[in-house]
Amino acid sequence: MGKTKKVVLTPPDLERCQAKKPNGVNFLTLGGRPEMIRCTDKPTVIAKEIKPGKDGLRGSMSLCTHCLLKFMTQMSPSQEDYAFEEIGRDVAKIEHGKEC
Ligand SMILES: [Zn+2]
Numbered sequence: 001m002g003k004t005k006k007v008v009l010t011p012p013d014l015e016r017c018q019a020k021k022p023n024g025v026n027f028l029t030l031g032g033r034p035e036m037i038r039c040t041d042k043p044t045v046i047a048k049e050i051k052p053g054k055d056g057l058r059g060s061m062s063l064c065t066h067c068l069l070k071f072m073t074q075m076s077p078s079q080e081d082y083a084f085e086e087i088g089r090d091v092a093k094i095e096h097g098k099e100c
Contacts, residue, residue, distance in 0.1 A: 051081060
């Protein structure tokens with residue numbers, strides 16, 4: 001582990017949602033370790049931090065529709081903290097709640 005002066009942020013992955021979710025194993029499950037696995041869905045939005053974090057950097061990550069809804073309900077981000085950028089036209093489905 002060497003010292004890294006410049007922190008490089010992971011660019012948003014437009015092909016795969018960058019959210020992590022539990023793998024379904026919990027402490028009551030024998031023969032498995034609870035861990036977070038990366039979502040495999042195709043992302044529909046990029047969530048961007050508006051205010052820089054403690055490190056002075058503004059992060060961003062791609063999210064699929066499912067993870068975005070989860071993010072909204074669990075984190076309840078304020079509009080001052082996050083901006084959401086659409087990827088393609090799928091986001092219109094979220095906003096209107098129906099398929100085109
Ligand atoms: Zn996802």
